[in-house]
Amino acid sequence: MDAVAYASWLFIVSLGMTLVFGVLKILNMAHGSIYAIGAYAAATAVSLAVSLGLPPAFSLVAMLLSAVAVAVTVGPLLERGLLARYYGRDEVVLLLVTYALFLMLEDVTKLVWGVNPYYVSEPAQLFGNVLFAGMRIGGYDLFLVGLAAVCGLITWYVLNRTTSGKIVLAVIHNPEMSASMGVNIQRVYVVAFTVGVFLAALGGAFTAPMISVQPGLSVSVIIISFAVVIIGGLGSIQGAAVGALVVGAARSLAVHLMPEIELFSIYLVMAAVLIFRPEGLFQSVKARLI
Amino acid sequence: MRSNRSLFMALLAAIVLILAGLLAPAWLQFLVTMSAANGLAVLGIVVLMRGGGATFGQGMFFALGAYAAALVPTWFGIQDAVLRIVIGTLVAGLIGALFAPLLVRYRGIFFAMLTLALSMVLFGLLSKSSLLGGSDGISIAKPTVLGMSLQSGNAEYVLYCLTVVVSVVAGWLVSVYWNSAAGLMALAVRGNPLRVEYLGASARGSLGTSFVICALLGGTSGAITAQALGHVEPNFANWTTSGELVFVAVLAGYRRVPAVFAASLLLEIVRSFSNLYFPNTWQLVLGVFMLLVIMFRPEGLGSLWPVAARRQADPGAAVPPLAEGQP
Numbered sequence: 001m002d003a004v005a006y007a008s009w010l011f012i013v014s015l016g017m018t019l020v021f022g023v024l025k026i027l028n029m030a031h032g033s034i035y036a037i038g039a040y041a042a043a044t045a046v047s048l049a050v051s052l053g054l055p056p057a058f059s060l061v062a063m064l065l066s067a068v069a070v071a072v073t074v075g076p077l078l079e080r081g082l083l084a085r086y087y088g089r090d091e092v093v094l095l096l097v098t099y100a101l102f103l104m105l106e107d108v109t110k111l112v113w114g115v116n117p118y119y120v121s122e123p124a125q126l127f128g129n130v131l132f133a134g135m136r137i138g139g140y141d142l143f144l145v146g147l148a149a150v151c152g153l154i155t156w157y158v159l160n161r162t163t164s165g166k167i168v169l170a171v172i173h174n175p176e177m178s179a180s181m182g183v184n185i186q187r188v189y190v191v192a193f194t195v196g197v198f199l200a201a202l203g204g205a206f207t208a209p210m211i212s213v214q215p216g217l218s219v220s221v222i223i224i225s226f227a228v229v230i231i232g233g234l235g236s237i238q239g240a241a242v243g244a245l246v247v248g249a250a251r252s253l254a255v256h257l258m259p260e261i262e263l264f265s266i267y268l269v270m271a272a273v274l275i276f277r278p279e280g281l282f283q284s285v286k287a288r289l290i
Numbered sequence: 291m292r293s294n295r296s297l298f299m300a301l302l303a304a305i306v307l308i309l310a311g312l313l314a315p316a317w318l319q320f321l322v323t324m325s326a327a328n329g330l331a332v333l334g335i336v337v338l339m340r341g342g343g344a345t346f347g348q349g350m351f352f353a354l355g356a357y358a359a360a361l362v363p364t365w366f367g368i369q370d371a372v373l374r375i376v377i378g379t380l381v382a383g384l385i386g387a388l389f390a391p392l393l394v395r396y397r398g399i400f401f402a403m404l405t406l407a408l409s410m411v412l413f414g415l416l417s418k419s420s421l422l423g424g425s426d427g428i429s430i431a432k433p434t435v436l437g438m439s440l441q442s443g444n445a446e447y448v449l450y451c452l453t454v455v456v457s458v459v460a461g462w463l464v465s466v467y468w469n470s471a472a473g474l475m476a477l478a479v480r481g482n483p484l485r486v487e488y489l490g491a492s493a494r495g496s497l498g499t500s501f502v503i504c505a506l507l508g509g510t511s512g513a514i515t516a517q518a519l520g521h522v523e524p525n526f527a528n529w530t531t532s533g534e535l536v537f538v539a540v541l542a543g544y545r546r547v548p549a550v551f552a553a554s555l556l557l558e559i560v561r562s563f564s565n566l567y568f569p570n571t572w573q574l575v576l577g578v579f580m581l582l583v584i585m586f587r588p589e590g591l592g593s594l595w596p597v598a599a600r601r602q603a604d605p606g607a608a609v610p611p612l613a614e615g616q617p
Contacts, residue, residue, distance in 0.1 A: 027399050085585060091399050092344040096540055097584055099533055104577030110570050223410060223529060230403055264414025271407040275392065
């Protein structure tokens, strides 16, 4: 169960990363920083809600709102103001650009929120514990699983069943062709990136109650969600779901069986997947453009 | 003829630096030692970059070299600094050669991600292994250099000289390699590996060579750093270390060898002063600087060099500049 809860927030974060890669072809190293910003924003929002005397249930709304706020401010700003200037460069160059962005955002978070840890456990206490098949399970864990499922389903539905989603798929497939068909690519890019940022911030916001929010949060998240996205196949939603479950399971297994390898069990899995299926588990092999 | 000129330049640089070191205070000697040592690891990344590979795992070879240099005194009783550097280099190169056949099947971000995964596995191993000091790392006793034992007064200067010599030799060898047939082929592989294959050469072989050179230099760098610091820790293999080295590589570009050491020195100076005066914003400054370099100087600061510019303009002497983003 621990594995599934862990996989849930991981899925939310990785979904954003895989979406951004699919549409913009950017492997975003700053994704973890946005996750951290989401966690900080949620911590601020929840303590604000508590100090205003609002009912405890409102703290959930506060976390959601904080994720929206982060997405709306940070998303378009970064995409339009920064990343758009580097389009057309090599994927590796863009990786370096987002690395630079990661360095900057690290310090910005320190400047805004300081270096002391924040604790907000109110929302997690809200749910209490549930008895399920003789096991005591944190209600908040269940809530997270539900949230992840909702995020995944909504993304899947929008992409596959709505017109705008199909336009996004067309852009993923071939941006130039879509542009010549009259698709406003810039808008698709901004929206996709903002949704990616939103998912990262959402993941951060809803994990905030379970951890202490402090500097250094982003570093581990980046590496783990990289692993998830690579395992599942870059740009694939099902892949992200399976990748998150695989990583969650690998981590839990390692914690229970051999605690000393917890840290790198994930990378072993990632290396193994890359070696045997370099495209990831859920990516079809593409013809190479010359 | 060019290799004669670069040999002369290398000798001149070594002599000037060793003499200048006599005048420099100990802290400056240490700073130059550290930045030259880091420069070697960066030089490895630059060689790989020039050969069409991107790595986020140079920390792995850095750590391998450092740990090798730290362990040989206790395991085999080797006290000599030069010998330790050679061993560190060879260990890293050997491991690099083991993984090279696997890695050359990938390109671009997959190559980078796989190197990252490997180095994080090493990071995990090092931090958990009690034999290797766990997350605290291990300390190293002061080495002897070619039979001389180091006193506290001259230790910095001797290590400084040693580092200068090793760096200059490595830099010269790399510049010879770059102008050799194999080195020019690496540049072609960067441009378009498929084209190289059709011309009858092995793109994978070339990438593998670049990778092994990268590993060797990473090992040298680690072995020197370990002895200059007197301490090694698992963090050497962490991806933040690799990221910092990549940062310097981007800053330097792959046009000129000296640019690598200049960029490394620049970072080391900026880091020392920023840590002192504004510890919480210096990464911000680095990030902004890196973005500016990528935007305005995609070939790195090395392309500011007048000689490099002239050589680019001379079609007979050099390869034409490659367009970025070519698949």
